[in-house]
Amino acid sequence: MTIITNQFKFRLPIKELIARDKVFGFMQPQQHPLIDTRHNILLYLEGVNKTFDGFKAIDDFNLYIKEGELRCIIGPNGAGKTTMMDIITGKTRPDSGQVWLGSRLNLLTMTEAQIANAGVGRKFQKPTVIGCLSVWHNLELAMAGPRSVWATFRAKLTGEQKDKLASILTLIQLHDHANIAAGNLSHGQKQWLEIGMLLMQNPKLLLVDEPVAGMTHQEMDRTAELLIGLAGKHSVVVVEHDMDFVRSIDSQVTVMHQGHVLAEGTMSKIQQHPQVIDVYLGGS
Template sequence: MSRLLQKNKKSSELQVILAAEDITVSFGGFVAVKGMNLKLLNRDLHFLIGPNGAGKTTMLDVICGKTKPASGSVKLMDGTELTRLKEHQIVRKGIGRKFQAPSIFAGLTVEENLALAAETRRLPFQAIRIRRHGARGEAMERVMLQTGLQDRIGERAGALSHGEKQWLEIGMLLLQEPQVLLLDEPAAGMTDEETYQTGRLLQEIATERSVVVVEHDMEFVREFAAKVTVMHEGKLLKEGTMAEVQADPRIAEVYLGTRGQANVETAER
């Protein structure tokens, strides 16, 4: 690769594609998020961590439109203000959200679940063709391979393991071609092997789009995070690499109530 191409690639990856600024969220007088700022770079694998009640999931809810902030803005690179849009409009703008519990159609096969997800990006006559003839496009074939579900396409989704269900839902989101993927504890409840495979899947996804992960498994964060943002009491506490975060004595105080070398191994969401 030429130096010019390398420079252009690096410049593209450093672009801010989503910026949340001064976000404040209140629930019945309780302020869950207080003036929070979050910038997401292109092709970023960005982990959002912090103790229970820090406001992490609420931030994802604000970005995807599930929760409207009392103040602040969330803008895409093209200037679109997401806080003014409804949830389905935000999806159309390229924001995909996955909640902690997998949301799939248990009675349908893996292939049928993926086909339904693909329909959201197709014209009506194309969707009818998929239903009638089971036509599979290159995107669906790729997602099957990416998620490791190519050998389970005829299986009912309800028969999959917990990890496979999570991968299926991620695959369904990928077929909607999001620019930004928001994931809430995607590795929760998985075996060690499934957790590792999930981390590798997220790394692969982040080569093409940006991924924000709310996570409490610090071993998982250490192994796979490119960037980490720590929240505490609804505010930004620290942002950087995992090594930089762990070296900050404030992080130990937040997680363990003591100062010293940060040990967030047992941190809870």
């Protein structure tokens, strides 16, 4: 099998691809026909509870994410952040409560695959790119729709698909690395590639787990810029421990503690909350 990695050609000028005031049709999330966000809320979690062997990981948890919102979730280890994401994506079923995507899609009645196909994308802390394949082919494999490795290498991309790949490469700042093996990227670049792979699935909601762990300060700044740029076109929920990074995003913050919401608000407001200072921030 011969893998052709000839340099791709942009079908649109780069100036247009990175224009902040224009969103092309192929970059727009393809909304599931049953997603109803007429109330401007994309994700609802209400009265959610989950216990593991007597330990209450999630305790009467409520969370509402607006359409196009960028939200940061912080909290100490064991606060329930990972369990919360597992419940949203269908990996874990709660003991009680409700989880809805829009006002018509009940995520608790859907499988993990159905939830992903409905527009929920999740990025885990450790990048899971395919190191032996090029950046371009990683994105191509992640493209929405049924695509096997063999079918991908045999098929020819349409002009629109090539445009989308090119636009994502520009967005994640890897357009100069399209033909480089993903395994040769820096840690930060691998994280951006995985975010790009999620974007190829046209998600409405992105769950991003500790995206800047192990990054340099420059990579952290670029990651903040990328996530801020995604808001509006997507709803983005970021779970993070790095407070400097959370401050740089400057978005609404939810603080979790012992499975429930301890506080919500801007980072400046959260930093002055006595209970948050006591259980998480300390003197920082």
